[in-house]
Amino acid sequence: MANRLSAGGKYSVCLLEAGARDWSPLIHIPAGVPLILPTRHVNWALETVPQKGLNGRRGFQPRGKTLGGSSAINAMLYVRGHKWDYDHWAALGNQGWSYDDILPYFKKSENNEGGSDQYHGTGGPLNVTRPRSPNPFTAAFLQAMENRQLPLTEDFNGPQQEGGSLFPVTQKNGLRHSAAAAYLTPIKGRENLTIITTAHIARVLLSGNKASGVEYIKGNKKHTIKARKEVILSGGAFGSPQILMLSGIGPDEELNQHGIEVRHHLPGVGQNLQDHIDYISNYRRPSWTLYGYSWSMLLRLPWAGLRFLFKRAGFLTTTYAEAGAFLKTDASAEIPDIQLHFVPALVDDHNRKILLGTGVSCHVCLLRPKSVGSLGLISANPLDPPRIDPAFLSHADDITRLIKGFKIMRSIMEAPPLNGLPEEDIFGQNMGDDRAIEQEIRSRADTVYHPVGTCKMGVDDMAVVDAQLKVRGISNLRVVDASIMPTLIGGNTNAPTIMIAEKAADMILSER
Ligand SMILES: Cc1cc2nc3c(=O)[nH]c(=O)nc-3n(C[C@H](O)[C@H](O)[C@H](O)COP(=O)(O)OP(=O)(O)OC[C@H]3O[C@@H](n4cnc5c(N)ncnc54)[C@H](O)[C@@H]3O)c2cc1C
DSSP states (O other): OHHHHHTTSSSOEEEEOSSBOSOOHHHHSGGGHHHHTTSSTTBOOEEEEEEGGGTTEEEEEOOBOBTTGGGGTSOOBOOOOOHHHHHHHHHTTOTTOSHHHHHHHHHHHEEETTOOOSSOOSSSSEEEBOOSSOOHHHHHHHHHHHHTTOOBOSOTTSSOOOEEEEOOBOEETTEEOOHIIIIIGGGTTOTTEEEEOSOEEEEEEEETTEEEEEEEEETTEEEEEEOSSOEEEOOHHHHHHHHHHHTTEEOHHHHHHTTOOOSEEOTTTTOOBBOOEEEEEEEEOOOSSSOEESHHHHHHHHHHHHHHHHHSOSGGGOOSOOEEEEEOSSTTOSSOOEEEEEESSOOOGGGTSOOBEEEEEEEEEESSOSOOBEEEOSOSOTTSOOEEEOOTTOSHHHHHHHHHHHHHHHHHHTSTTTTTOOSEESSOSSOOSHHHHHHHHHHHOEEOSOOBOTTOBOSSTTOSBOTTOBBTTOBTEEEOSGGGOSSOOSSOSHHHHHHHHHHHHHHHHHHO
16 A cells, blocks of 8 residues: 555655564564464464353464564465455445456556466566475375365466465565565655554544544654545554544444543444464374474474575475365355365464474365454553454354364375374374364364454445445545455455555545
């Protein structure tokens, strides 16, 4: 947004970010992700309220806190979702958001190293490429899928999403290409763009029903900044609705509860929280090629460092989830409803629990869960985290489908050439019947990091923004991020969020 709106030099843009600049090498070296994930380093490290559907556990919600937001700490998988998702948005009344409408914005954002065609673009800021050095076990996963007579696909973002494949990645020359690396770093010197980091937005300033600027906290001091044209919130699915509520825009009951003056009753703010619930199976296996907390890995690290330094290849370029699949739990369904992420390493609890040794793991997540949660406030203090309740597995259909997905995932992990390889199935013993599987899922599942929907775009009473992403009832205020998705898409959410920003920038510039 900041890049597109400041291009041409006609408008001045001020970008405010709560986190610091994206200087950390753990951001840029792809294999650094698991070291960021469990910490507060460039990470908000939020938690949900206790989840009844997860046996009362709190979910963990890492979110990027630096320039580039979560694209600076994500797994770099470039996935757009299914054509069906966007046609569904349009069918809900969101004019201009059908697949045919949004495809040009995916292409505009993209510099696909594979070249351009009907589905892909070149020359855009965001570099998309194939993984540089996939682990040999990743090929074994795709072979196991084939041996189970499951489909493979050439391109998750092309004509056929269904099937297994390597994930394309947002990397350039072996380094992470976050939204900041792609869109901000190249234009740092633009005179009409001001970037202020460690600036925590406290609220949007309103004169009547018009947004006139923002108040932010930097170094324990409050500052204000006036907007001549408009204010755009891109705080993500947790940040944007929280800022709206702190500004007095939201459900009156929620605002009254925290003593916030209601400036505009907008009941949908914070509602409609949707996220991908995910379960991970782990199989321990001693290996000289798998990644993990092991002696073998320690011995390989110096070589990996040199390969990265001189060739920008090898282990340090891994995204861990190197291959995956979109599959149907019901063969007669129109579109896939589960996604797998295969990882040539052991993973548990967002790396907050360390599994020693090497091994393979596989995530299974539900693509369009029917469980819908909400986001609220715990206080009127902008520095407090929001109250996050994804209501995971609160809808009975979700657990039924996830159990089916679990069985499909396990059938692949136990097929040749993967079968016989695993030495120890760490969590999956005693999975005799569906009740046992349900218990296992409820005791270990959590997010796969795709919260959306809390400032949903739409035409109904619960819509927060309209199809131009303008906040309903307030002028000069838009929301542009994953929170505007009316429904969770069937795939990872970074590329779709960048598409949303490309389209929003285009709408704003053509309106002016
Ligand atoms: C660990 C992880 C792995 C992921 N893996 C993938 C993947 O491989 N592929 C994929 O497609 N998607 C992935 N995602 C999801 C994807 O990165 C997000 O959907 C996407 O980045 C959302 O963009 P956003 O702009 O809505 O929010 P964010 O990227 O979260 O950006 C919000 C920004 O607003 C800032 N902010 C929030 N509140 C305030 C405030 N009060 N004041 C000032 N600034 C504020 C934040 O610091 C942040 O910079 C992953 C996410 C995570 C966390």
